Amino acid sequence: MGHGHGHGHGPGADRRHLSWALALLVVFMAVEVAAGVVANSIALISDAGHMLTDAASIVLALAAMSMAARPARGAYTFGFKRAEILSAAVNGLTFVILVAYFVYEGVRRLIDPPEVEGALVLGTALAGIAVNAGAAWLIARADRSSLNVEGAFQHILNDMYAFIATAVAGAVVWLTGWGRADAVAALVVAALMARSGYLLLRDAGRVLFEAAPAGVDPVEVGSALTAHADVTAVEDLHVWTVTSGFPALSAHVTVRPGGDCHRIRRELADLLHERFHIDHSTLQVDHVPGRSCRIAAG
Known part of the structure; x- marks a missing residue:
């Protein structure tokens, strides 16, 4: 029997990068929730909800890293290495739940659009792009071959795209007064989240159902x-x-x-x-x- 374990990179560095990204997101999320309520913007509130899942995904990733690092013993002959796969699957499921909510809310606001403060939406979204770009850069420095870290990265990346859509919507509302642009941006965010959720659940499912590794026939x-x-x-x-x-x-x-x-x-x-x-x-x-x-x- 030949055995070899090639798994394991720099867990200490990975935790540090994820922790800094988490701090960035939590601070800005509080600011965005306040701005979304003041501006009456579903796009901003949906982005804040997405950021909440970003933060949760990082917390989950950090917890999974700690579990995966525990040595194998007793009945757990592989240790808890699959904790990170469960973390990725949970991240994918949060996408599904959020997609359902934002599609519902976006359609409702398309039918009956409220008044939206376009300038405030635009300014907050531009700040969100910068914050998410910084968080994405930090997580990209971690080991993205880990599905656990990749799940957190996809959350952040999708949130950055969502802020771009929200910034466009804010500019449209501010310059033209077309309030439905805010709801359209929320639907765009939902579409991006649906794609990422599907990919995460697909990859996590392959591991949990013990399929052959991707690319290996x-x-x-x-x-x-x-x-x-x-x-x-x-x-x-x-x-x-x-x-x-x-x-x-x-x-x-x-x-x-x-x-x-x-x-x-x-x-x-x-x-x-x-x-x-x-x-x-x-x-x-x-x-x-x-x-x-x-x-x-x-």
Whole structure:
């Protein structure tokens, strides 16, 4: 059995970047809620709601990082590494809930548009673009190969796009008096959130349902293993992802009579690493017609 753990980057630095981004968002969110109430703007309030989920996603990401860093012990042989995948799934679900609310509120205000303070909406949205750009820059410096961190990043990025739409709406309301522009901006925000929520839930679902890692075809992996000169068959092949950046594989390999099980196992493990970037592999290697060969941990 060959085992390798290539998972783990700079959790301390990642936490620091996320914490600074969280502080930026919380301060500005309080300002935006007040501005949204004064301006009577659903676009600003929807942005503030989005920022609340941004902040929650970062808090969740930080908590998941702490859990994932805990060592494996007892029944939890992989530790709590999947905590970050659950965090990403929760982030995706918050998008779905917010989309439903903002679509409802946006349509309602399209039908019956209220008075909106366009200048205040524009000024607040421009400040929000700057704040979210700073937060996105901080999170982009963390390890975005983690689906957990990527979920928080997508929240921030979508919020920045939302502020751009809100700024445009504020300018339209201010210059033309067309109040429905505010509701249109809220619907644009909802569309962006729906896309990000779908992508996060799709990627988290692949991990939770133990699908093969994106870009890895199990059929191709099996063909590559059986192409080895000494391998006669590969059975019970399973390829899955434990957590972001941690693909794993197990398989039963039979080799020709007289084949060196130890050498073949090492060569197959090297192939999996070099061609498919799979470092955690468990290979049961037997001789044909089933004479077992004991394999030491590599």
